[in-house]
Amino acid sequence: DVVMTQSPLSLPVTLGQPASISCRSSQSLVYSDGNTYLHWFQQRPGQSPRRLLYKVSNRDSGVPDRFSGSGSGTDFTLKISRVEAEDVGVYYCMQSGHWPLTFGGGTKVEIK
Amino acid sequence: EVQLVESGGGLVQPGGSLRLSCAASEFTFSTFEMTWFRQAPGKGLEWVSTIGGSGGDTNYADSVKGRFIISRDNSKNTVELQMNSLRAEDTAIYYCAKGQWGDCWGQGTLVTVSS
Numbered sequence: 638d639v640v641m642t643q644s645p646l647s648l649p650v651t652l653g654q655p656a657s658i659s660c661r662s663s664q665s666l667v668y669s670d671g672n673t674y675l676h677w678f679q680q681r682p683g684q685s686p687r688r689l690l691y692k693v694s695n696r697d698s699g700v701p702d703r704f705s706g707s708g709s710g711t712d713f714t715l716k717i718s719r720v721e722a723e724d725v726g727v728y729y730c731m732q733s734g735h736w737p738l739t740f741g742g743g744t745k746v747e748i749k
Numbered sequence: 750e751v752q753l754v755e756s757g758g759g760l761v762q763p764g765g766s767l768r769l770s771c772a773a774s775e776f777t778f779s780t781f782e783m784t785w786f787r788q789a790p791g792k793g794l795e796w797v798s799t800i801g802g803s804g805g806d807t808n809y810a811d812s813v814k815g816r817f818i819i820s821r822d823n824s825k826n827t828v829e830l831q832m833n834s835l836r837a838e839d840t841a842i843y844y845c846a847k848g849q850w851g852d853c854w855g856q857g858t859l860v861t862v863s864s
Contacts, residue, residue: 676850678794685844685854686786686794697852729794733850737810738784738796 639663639732643741649749656717658744660730665710667734674734677706677715680743681726689728690715722748751775751853753845758858761835769830769858771845779803779823782849785830787841788857795841799849800828813839835862 640663650656666673677690688697690706693713703718717724725748730741757769771783785797798809798819807819818831828845842857 674850678851680794685856686851687854688851691850691852727793731794731796731851736808738799738849740794740796743793 638737639666639735639739641730641732641739641741643728643730643744645744646742647745647747649747650717650720651749652722653719656720656724656746658715658728658730658746660708660713660715660741662711662713662732664735666713666732667710672734673709674732675706675708675713676731676733677704678729678731679724679726680729681723684726686729717746720746720748751847753847753853753855755843755845755855755858758843758860760861760863762864763836763862765835765862766831766833767835767860769832769843769845769860771828771830771855773826773828773845773847776847778826781847781852783819783821783828784846784849784851785819785828786844786846786851786854787839787860788844789838789841792841797843798830832860835860837862 642661644659666675678686680686689700694706705716727743727745752774754772784799800807800819804821816834821828840862844854844857847853
């Protein structure tokens with residue numbers, strides 16, 4: 638199975654400051670078709686998960702442009718350019734290029 | 750707007766069975782894979798099973814293989830998860846999602862396996 642490792646576990650940030658979450662996979666997520674199937678999800682307290690980015694860097698509809706994704710191969714990053722109060726929650730990366738689909742353990746973003 | 754509404758959760762004894770259902774609307778259901786994920790209390794997300802658009806292609810997590818069966822009815826826009834031989838470790842909120850990549854998620858339904 639592809640193991641997804643996120644860091645940090647917890648990320649206290651000041652409102653208006655940037656935040657960065659790392660996600661590393663145990664093997665390359667570049668699929669045979671050339672695509673990289675790495676996605677990011679946000680789960681606000683008490684809510685269902687919501688996808689933010691798909692295939693590394695493509696923002697879903699309605700996702701603010703302060704969220705961006707980058708990376709390749711086995712090393713990926715989610716960045717929030719300026720954290721807002723509504724960004725509090727747990728963020729997960731997920732790979733869908735190999736069965737079984739696997740998630741990172743999550744990064745909890747909180748306001749300092 | 751895409752809507753996914755799960756139902757069928759509840760309290761069941763170890764070894765028992767439960768059938769979850771997910772009603773989908775506002776998208777062309779038969780053209781999308783559908784996926785079940787779950788989240789144990791206070792834990793992270795876990796993939797459970799995915800079914801292809803026609804229903805002929807299914808995949809399962811090792812933890813549920815042989816016990817859970819995913820199916821869909823494209824005439825009713827529903828996807829179901831038949832859960833048999835339930836264990837305490839199956840206790841979780843179960844979410845259905847559009848697509849293999851979790852494009853959109855329902856609100857979830859809680860399954861509690863306990864005596």
